[in-house]
Amino acid sequence: MKVHIFIPCFVDQLYPQTAFNMVKVLEKAGCEVYYNTNQTCCGQPAYNAGFWNEAKSVCEKFFKDFEDAEYIVAPSASCVGFVKNYYSKIFENSSMHNRVKDLSKKIYEFTDFLTEVLNIDHFGASLNGKATYHDSCAALRECKIKEQPRRLLRNVKGLEIVEMKDNETCCGFGGTFAVKFDAISIGMADQKIANALATGAEYIISTDLSCLLHLDGYIKGEKIKLKTMHIADVLANGW
Numbered sequence: 462m463k464v465h466i467f468i469p470c471f472v473d474q475l476y477p478q479t480a481f482n483m484v485k486v487l488e489k490a491g492c493e494v495y496y497n498t499n500q501t502c503c504g505q506p507a508y509n510a511g512f513w514n515e516a517k518s519v520c521e522k523f524f525k526d527f528e529d530a531e532y533i534v535a536p537s538a539s540c541v542g543f544v545k546n547y548y549s550k551i552f553e554n555s556s557m558h559n560r561v562k563d564l565s566k567k568i569y570e571f572t573d574f575l576t577e578v579l580n581i582d583h584f585g586a587s588l589n590g591k592a593t594y595h596d597s598c599a600a601l602r603e604c605k606i607k608e609q610p611r612r613l614l615r616n617v618k619g620l621e622i623v624e625m626k627d628n629e630t631c632c633g634f635g636g637t638f639a640v641k642f643d644a645i646s647i648g649m650a651d652q653k654i655a656n657a658l659a660t661g662a663e664y665i666i667s668t669d670l671s672c673l674l675h676l677d678g679y680i681k682g683e684k685i686k687l688k689t690m691h692i693a694d695v696l697a698n699g700w
Contacts, residue, residue: 462491462579463492463495463531464487464492464531464534465497465527465531465533466480466487466495466533466535467500467540468500468535468536469503469537472670479691483697484496486571486584486693495530501519501526502523503523504551505539505540505543507519510637517552524564527564532567532574533567533568534568534569534571536570536668536670537599539597541570541603541604542599542603542604544564545568549565570606572610572613573604573609575613576613582612582613582616584613584697586695587698589619590620590664591622591623591664592622592690593623593624593665594665595632595657597632597669598631599669601629614692623661623662624660625662626659627653627656628656631649632649633647633649647679650678651679654676654683654685658685667691667692668692673689
């Protein structure tokens, strides 16, 4: 199976190792992984900031970058959710209508692709310790991802998963929300981390590095002994 990968802007710039680990896992699953070096952004930052015309141009480029792909896999439910749910609004009443429908059917968040398309939930990964899982808003509400990452994590040798209180509550990032309403955003991060610490977890794991970026900033600022990990990094660990 040939899989095209989409690496979001901030993953490319800040967390490239997570992208490499996603490729490592996909290749172990038997996929032929292709990366189009012309790719840039899905258009979400511009769209959320209100620059809809500029966002549309970026979205049109996304179509061109992935027009030959049968499957597109990304380590970010936020970006996948944007393509699945907002491209139809951006290209409403246009000649792109059918292309949007086709695109939304072939783009997948990483854990969703592993469990629902490849039907694999065991990769021989190992990580000793206790962890709690954070449901990102995009994964939960836009991509309908809940059980998929948990299935994968339950098969990681040495890892104990403990659910935190209010695990479906937002971490406070929300893209530009964290900049415009920083006090509220920090308060939400404080609550999320308090709930994570109450489980006795050493790790907080998620499908979305945007959430983990926000939480890790709070953790380091408060000098808290808690590590953040993207699930791709967990699944690529120990082999």
